[in-house]
Amino acid sequence: MNSVLTTLVDILSQPAILVAMIALIGLIAQRKNLSDTMKGTTKTFVGFLVIAAGAGILETSLIPFGTMFQEAFNVAGVVPNNEAIVALALNEYGSNTALIMFFGMIVNILIARFTRFKYIFLTGHHALYMACMLAVIMAVAGFSTVPQIAAGAIALGIIMTLSPAILQPFMRKLTGNDNVALGHFSAVGYAVSGLVGKAVGGKEPTSTEKINFPKGLGFLRDSTVSIALTMIVMYFVVAIAAGPTFIEAELSDGTNFLVFSLIQAGNFAAGVFVILAGVRLVLAEIVPAFKGISTKLVPNAKPALDVPIVFTYAPNAVLIGFFSSFAGGLFSMIFMALAGSTIILPGVVPHFFTGAAAGVFGNAMGGIRGAVAGSFVNGILISFLPVFLLPVLGELGFANTTFSDADFGVGGIFFGSLANFGGPIAIVISLIVILLLMAIPFKKKATA
Amino acid sequence: MKILAVCSSGLGTSFMVEMNINQVLGELGITGVEVNHSDLSSASPGDADVYFLAKDIAEGGAHLGEVIVLDNIIDMDELRDKVRKMAEEKNLI
Numbered sequence: 001m002n003s004v005l006t007t008l009v010d011i012l013s014q015p016a017i018l019v020a021m022i023a024l025i026g027l028i029a030q031r032k033n034l035s036d037t038m039k040g041t042t043k044t045f046v047g048f049l050v051i052a053a054g055a056g057i058l059e060t061s062l063i064p065f066g067t068m069f070q071e072a073f074n075v076a077g078v079v080p081n082n083e084a085i086v087a088l089a090l091n092e093y094g095s096n097t098a099l100i101m102f103f104g105m106i107v108n109i110l111i112a113r114f115t116r117f118k119y120i121f122l123t124g125h126h127a128l129y130m131a132c133m134l135a136v137i138m139a140v141a142g143f144s145t146v147p148q149i150a151a152g153a154i155a156l157g158i159i160m161t162l163s164p165a166i167l168q169p170f171m172r173k174l175t176g177n178d179n180v181a182l183g184h185f186s187a188v189g190y191a192v193s194g195l196v197g198k199a200v201g202g203k204e205p206t207s208t209e210k211i212n213f214p215k216g217l218g219f220l221r222d223s224t225v226s227i228a229l230t231m232i233v234m235y236f237v238v239a240i241a242a243g244p245t246f247i248e249a250e251l252s253d254g255t256n257f258l259v260f261s262l263i264q265a266g267n268f269a270a271g272v273f274v275i276l277a278g279v280r281l282v283l284a285e286i287v288p289a290f291k292g293i294s295t296k297l298v299p300n301a302k303p304a305l306d307v308p309i310v311f312t313y314a315p316n317a318v319l320i321g322f323f324s325s326f327a328g329g330l331f332s333m334i335f336m337a338l339a340g341s342t343i344i345l346p347g348v349v350p351h352f353f354t355g356a357a358a359g360v361f362g363n364a365m366g367g368i369r370g371a372v373a374g375s376f377v378n379g380i381l382i383s384f385l386p387v388f389l390l391p392v393l394g395e396l397g398f399a400n401t402t403f404s405d406a407d408f409g410v411g412g413i414f415f416g417s418l419a420n421f422g423g424p425i426a427i428v429i430s431l432i433v434i435l436l437l438m439a440i441p442f443k444k445k446a447t448a
Numbered sequence: 449m450k451i452l453a454v455c456s457s458g459l460g461t462s463f464m465v466e467m468n469i470n471q472v473l474g475e476l477g478i479t480g481v482e483v484n485h486s487d488l489s490s491a492s493p494g495d496a497d498v499y500f501l502a503k504d505i506a507e508g509g510a511h512l513g514e515v516i517v518l519d520n521i522i523d524m525d526e527l528r529d530k531v532r533k534m535a536e537e538k539n540l541i
Contacts, residue, residue, distance in 0.1 A: 125459045131515040180522050183460075222508060223457055276487065280458060288467055306460025309522050311504045318504065353457075 015094025016052075019282060020045035022102050026289035028089060040285035047281025048094070054278055055087035058271030058401075061264045065235065065249045066400035068200075068261075069343075071250075072330035077343045079234070080350055080386050080404035083275045084268075086132045088399055093135040100152035101131035103289050107157025112298045115438050119168075121292045123183040123306045124283040126405075130185055131156050133393075133403055133412055140394040141419030141427060151424070154431050159411050161185040164304035167361075170194040174313055180287045183304030186354040189381050189406035193358035193374030194365045201366020202300070208316040208371050210362045223349060228269035230348040235261035248301070272349075300430040307357050310349070314360045321359015321375035326351045328379020336383075344383045350404035354378055356437035378406070385409025392416025449538065451483045452496035454512070456505055458487025465500055465521060472524075472531045478540050498534055 011017050023044040026038040062084065069077035090097060105127065112118050121127060134152040143151055164171075164181035167190055172178050182190070197205075239247060239261040253258035294301055311318050329346025336343045355375045362374025382404060389412045390397035403412065418426040451469060455462035462485035470481050484496070488508055491499065499512045506517045516530050535541045 122464065123460045124463070222488045224487075236503060239501070273489070276458060277490075280463075283459070283463070287463060305464055305522065308455055308461040308502060308504065312502060312520060315504055332511075 013095050015090065015098050016045050016048035018095050019048050019098045019286075022098065023285040025379040027285060030289060030292060043281045044285055047278045047284075048090075049276030050281060051087050051090060051275050052094075052278075054083075054271050054274030054276075055091060056271075057267055057274060058087060059085050061267035061271060064260075064264055065238065065268075066245060067251060068238045068242040069400075071246050072238055072243075073337070073343070075337075075343055076398075076400070077238070077345055078386060078400055078402055079231075079345045079388070080271065080347045080382070080402050080406070081098045082129045082350075082404050083272045084401040085396065085399060085403055087271075087275045088401070089132050089136055089396055093132060093139065096135040096139070096149055096152065097128070097132040099149045100135050101128055101286075102162065103149065103153035104131055104134075104156030106162040107153055109290075109294050109297055111157055111161045111435075111438065112294070112301055115117075115161075115369075116441060117165050117438060118298065118300055118302050119159045119161050119164040119179075119181050119183075119292075119304045120298060120301045121164065121183045121304045122287065122291060123185075123304065124287040124290075125279050126183065126185045126306075127156070127160060128283070129403065130159060130408065130411070131296050133408055134415070136393055136396055137412055137419070138427070139416050139436060140392065141415070141424055143424050143427075147424065147428075151427055154435070155411070155415060155427075158431070158434055159185070159407065160304075161438070163407050166191050167194075168302075170361050170364065171310075174361065175308060179302065180309065181302045181308060182307065182357075184307040184353075184357065184405070185407035185411075186307075186350075186357070186378075186382070187407055188403035188410050189354050189378040190357050190361045192381060192406075193370075193378045194361040196377050197362035197364070197366030197370025197374040199366070199368045205365075205367025205370060207314070207328070208320055208359070209314055211368070224269055224273050226348045226352060227272055230268060230269045231265035232262060235265040236347060249373050265389055266411045307353055310357050310360045314363050314371075317359040317363035317371045318356040319359075320371045321357070321362065321378075322352050322355045324372045324375040325355025325358060325379035325382075328355075328376040328381075331337055331376075332380050336387070339425070342387055344386050346379070346383065347404055350382055351379060353380060354405055369409065373415065380387075382406055382409070385413065388413050389416070391417030392419070449540070451481060451494040451498050451537045452491060452502065453483065453485040453500045453502060454488055454491045454505070454509055455485075455502060456488050458485060458490065461502065461521060462486060464485055465502075465518070465527070468524060469500065472528050473535075475528070476532060476535060476541055478535055481540070497538075500530075 024041045138152045167187040244257040247257035358375040358378035359371040363371035383411040453462040453465035466485040501509045502521045
């Protein structure tokens with residue numbers, strides 16, 4: 001009897017098996033045929049293991065980077081990258097992440113069904129990453145397993161609904177209708193960019209789309225290329241600052257320090273590439289099931305979709321936003337170096353995606369000036385939020401990488417501070433209060 | 449017959465387009481078409497017969513072969529038109 005129980009626990013504590021079972025249940029519930037069910041379940045199972053393999057590659061690249069940075073500047077340097085931190089966190093928090101994501105999606109559907117917030121968050125990878133961060137924070141807060149999953153799932157459901165909601169006034173202005181929402185966990189940054197854009201835009205702002213841009217920066221949209229190139233630059237800068245003597249003696253085993261750095265930078269991009277492949281496999285069955293169920297259960301639901309949906313509204317603002325946000329990141333980095341705090345290095349992926357969207361919203365509210373100023377502020381925001389997020393992540397706060405986008409920072413700091421202030425009780429009370437506030441039915445416009 | 453929806457990270461947008469293509473194919477009563485999604489780096493010529501891309505990455509994916517560019521990736525009417533046109537060209541309906 002006991003051995004049956006331990007086997008069961010073994011099965012459920014393996015996230016790959018757990019996620020595969022969730023997919024299996026979803027596929028059976030949708031009455032898929034045997035071949036689709038087998039395919040979906042197996043792919044999900046393998047996908048989770050692919051993510052873990054990618055985490056291994058990333059770690060071989062991040063650990064020497066951290067050591068070099070420490071040697072060169074005597075402070076910790078952190079490159080925020082969602083894929084990297086999630087893959088590392090899943091080693092320990094995989095099962096809880098899977099369960100929080102599963103139940104969090106159900107909470108999202110319930111909130112959309114019964115309150116005035118009709119948003120269904122369909123960006124699966126961001127839901128996965130947020131579930132992972134919440135698993136970590138709830139564990140650090142001191143919940144035991146079951147309440148940890150319950151609190152995490154409710155928090156996830158709330159964030160999945162509120163993130164699109166705070167941005168919807170700006171989405172209406174941008175798209176000219178109220179049918180779709182943006183499902184990307186950097187909504188706070190976009191809303192701030194929109195507000196900044198409105199403030200600096202003046203009476204008749206000139207749109208970014210009136211500028212003629214030189215083409216040829218299209219390669220930056222290919223994330224493997226842009227990650228590899230920026231990581232090579234970062235590694236070289238840090239390697240030169242740390243000096244060949246240290247690197248060749250301590251890290252590279254005699255290999256030339258620049259060759260070593262080049263390979264490690266490539267490894268970082270390779271790791272992210274592998275992790276993304278795994279994430280795709282895992283989400284392939286879960287997201288369509290979620291979409292299918294929610295369209296049946298929630299009339300008038302507004303799908304909250306991934307961030308590139310706003311890029312087509314203002315392609316010039318996308319590029320301006322990226323550069324301006326990156327400039328904001330560099331500015332923040334210099335400020336942190338002078339202040340002697342942990343240094344957040346500007347990661348190209350978050351600055352590209354969130355900077356671009358911040359540019360689009362800044363432009364919609366305040367033209368060129370709005371796009372430049374709004375995304376610059378976004379760049380500062382996504383640099384400083386991780387500084388305050390790191391302490392609430394427990395030992396993962398020392399991983400040389402962390403969650404990058406604004407809503408992760410805001411949500412993580414919010415729940416983490418509550419935990420520091422009053423432990424699990426404070427989190428439970430806050431979740432109940434937020435749910436009650438959301439349930440108030442009167443038709444007040446959601447404010448940003 | 450294979451269709452591949454492509455976006456820059458291969459996670460959210462291309463996935464949404466894939467689901468929407470499947471929906472349109474269902475509406476048109478077309479079966480036997482395999483739809484997948486991918487990121488721009490991994491997609492290569494030969495992966496599929498037809499590629500669907502959003503306007504912003506059209507340039508980067510021009511080498512793929514038969515590329516259909518979507519001006520507005522959330523516009524179901526546009527997608528419906530373009531899938532129908534493609535299906536007619538391929539003698540699927």
